[in-house]
Amino acid sequence: MKVLVIGNGGREHAIAWRIAQSAQVTNVFVAPGNGGTALDPLLKNVPITNLDELASFAKTEGIDLTVVGPEAPLAAGVVDLFREQGLAIFGPSQAAAQLESSKDFAKAFMVRHHIPTSAYATFTSPEEAHAYINEQGAPIVVKADGLAAGKGVVVAQTQQEAHDAVDAMLGDGSLGEAGARVVIEGFLAGEEASFIVMCDGKSILPMATSQDHKRQLDNDQGPNTGGMGAYSPAPIVSDRLHERIMQEVIYPTIQGMEKDGITFTGFLYAGLMIDDGNDEDRSIKVLEFNCRMGDPETQPIIMRLQGDYADTLLKAAQGKLDQASISWDPRTALGVVMASYNYPGTPRTGDTITGIPAAQKDCVTFHAGTTLQNNQLLTSGGRVLCVTALGDTVQQARETAYAAVKQIKFDGQQYRSDIAWRALK
Ligand code: ATP
CATH class of the missing domain: 3.30.1490.20 (ATP-grasp fold, A domain)
Structure with missing residues (x-):
C-alpha cells in the first residue's frame, strides 16, 4: 500500500512514522514534510502543497490512501477534490470542516443540537x-x-x-x-481535556484521551501557544466521563451533522472544559471542535497506538472502520515540545540543531519546524521538536522524555519543564 500524508508538523511526522510500520505499507510520502521526515529512511518528502498538484501526484504515483494532518487543506476542500477524482482520502469534507473553520458555525451548530458549550454572540x-x-x-x-x-x-x-x-x-x-467576524463567549473554568474520535460516516472509534498544555510557560503562565506538550491518557477522563462525553458530545455531534445533511468522516476533536465535582454531575462543555488530530496530542497518542494504523485509516476512508483493529498501550506517553527563540511571537529560524538521540522503542523525537539543508538540521518554525516517551508511570515517561530533551541543543530553545503536572499533582 502507498500512503500520502499531507502536512509538515510533528503530528504528521508521528502519523507517517506509525503508518510506515504497517507490514502492508510499501511507501509513505509526506507532503511537504520536514527535516525529520526527510531523515527517516522509511519516509519520503514531496515538495508539494498545492491541492490540485497533490491530487495529480496521488494519481500518478498510485497512492492508495491519503491522510490529511492540518486544518487548512481540509477547510480548502482537499477531501472533496480527492473524492471527486476517485482517490481514497481520510478526512472531513469542506462542509464538515466548518466545525473547525468557523467558530460561529460551530457555536450555532452546538446550540441547534443541544451540545453543551458556553453562551455566545457573534459580531462584525x-x-x-x-x-x-x-x-x-x-x-x-x-x-x-x-x-x-x-x-x-x-x-x-x-x-x-x-x-x-x-x-x-x-x-x-x-x-x-x-x-x-468574532465570537464572544462566556469564560469557562475547569480542567481541559482533548477527546478525539475517528468516524467513517457511521461508526465511531475513540482515540486514547490526552491533555495539551496551551500556555508557553510552566504553571500555565504566559501566552497561549499551539501547544507546548501533551500526554496520554488524561486521568481526568474516567470511564464514566468517557461514557458521558460520548453521549453528551460525540454522538450528538456526528448525528447533528447528519441531520444537517453533512456526513462526517475524519477525525473529530472536541476540546473540552470539565469543571470540578463528581463524575455524575460535573459539567462537560465544548471549547472548540477541530476536524483533525491535535498537535501535540497526536505524538503521545500515536506512541500508545498498537495495531495496523494504515489498515484502520484505509478502512475508515472506505466507510468500513474496523473497531477492533487498534488498541492502546496501557502505559503513559508524554511529549515535550521544544520551541525556537521568540515563539509564540515570530520565531527565529536557521538555528543549528544537534544531539537528537536515536529513536528508541520508548522514546522518539518527532520533528515539526525543522529543515535539512546540506545535511545540517536547522530550525524552521516555532515549534521545533516534540520529544515523546512511554513509561510505566507518568513520572517515568516524564523522566525519559526530559533526559532526551537535555541532550538536544539549539540556540534559543525553550520548553516547559512541567508537562503532565496535573496528572502528578
Ligand atoms: P487550537 O490551536 O487548539 O485550534 P483555537 O485557536 O481554535 O485553538 P480554542 O481551542 O477555541 O482556540 O481556544 C484556545 C484555548 O483558549 C483553549 O484551549 C482554552 O485554554 C482557552 N479557551 C478557549 N475558550 C475558552 C473559554 N470559553 N473559557 C476559558 N478558556 C477558553
Whole structure:
C-alpha cells in the first residue's frame, strides 16, 4: 500500500512514522514534510502543497490512501477534490470542516443540537461587540471566527483586554479575514481535556484521551501557544466521563451533522472544559471542535497506538472502520515540545540543531519546524521538536522524555519543564 500524508508538523511526522510500520505499507510520502521526515529512511518528502498538484501526484504515483494532518487543506476542500477524482482520502469534507473553520458555525451548530458549550454572540460590528462586552463583564473570551493557527483566541481577564481584542480583530484587521467576524463567549473554568474520535460516516472509534498544555510557560503562565506538550491518557477522563462525553458530545455531534445533511468522516476533536465535582454531575462543555488530530496530542497518542494504523485509516476512508483493529498501550506517553527563540511571537529560524538521540522503542523525537539543508538540521518554525516517551508511570515517561530533551541543543530553545503536572499533582 502507498500512503500520502499531507502536512509538515510533528503530528504528521508521528502519523507517517506509525503508518510506515504497517507490514502492508510499501511507501509513505509526506507532503511537504520536514527535516525529520526527510531523515527517516522509511519516509519520503514531496515538495508539494498545492491541492490540485497533490491530487495529480496521488494519481500518478498510485497512492492508495491519503491522510490529511492540518486544518487548512481540509477547510480548502482537499477531501472533496480527492473524492471527486476517485482517490481514497481520510478526512472531513469542506462542509464538515466548518466545525473547525468557523467558530460561529460551530457555536450555532452546538446550540441547534443541544451540545453543551458556553453562551455566545457573534459580531462584525465593533460597536455592538463592545456593548456586549460591557453588558457581560469579564472574564470573557474573544475568538476570531476563522482559522488563525492558534492565535485567534483571547481569554480576557478584564473588560479592557476584551475591548482591545475586538479593536485588533474587527478594527485593525490584525488577523485578516479570519478575524473579520468574532465570537464572544462566556469564560469557562475547569480542567481541559482533548477527546478525539475517528468516524467513517457511521461508526465511531475513540482515540486514547490526552491533555495539551496551551500556555508557553510552566504553571500555565504566559501566552497561549499551539501547544507546548501533551500526554496520554488524561486521568481526568474516567470511564464514566468517557461514557458521558460520548453521549453528551460525540454522538450528538456526528448525528447533528447528519441531520444537517453533512456526513462526517475524519477525525473529530472536541476540546473540552470539565469543571470540578463528581463524575455524575460535573459539567462537560465544548471549547472548540477541530476536524483533525491535535498537535501535540497526536505524538503521545500515536506512541500508545498498537495495531495496523494504515489498515484502520484505509478502512475508515472506505466507510468500513474496523473497531477492533487498534488498541492502546496501557502505559503513559508524554511529549515535550521544544520551541525556537521568540515563539509564540515570530520565531527565529536557521538555528543549528544537534544531539537528537536515536529513536528508541520508548522514546522518539518527532520533528515539526525543522529543515535539512546540506545535511545540517536547522530550525524552521516555532515549534521545533516534540520529544515523546512511554513509561510505566507518568513520572517515568516524564523522566525519559526530559533526559532526551537535555541532550538536544539549539540556540534559543525553550520548553516547559512541567508537562503532565496535573496528572502528578
Ligand atoms: P487550537 O490551536 O487548539 O485550534 P483555537 O485557536 O481554535 O485553538 P480554542 O481551542 O477555541 O482556540 O481556544 C484556545 C484555548 O483558549 C483553549 O484551549 C482554552 O485554554 C482557552 N479557551 C478557549 N475558550 C475558552 C473559554 N470559553 N473559557 C476559558 N478558556 C477558553
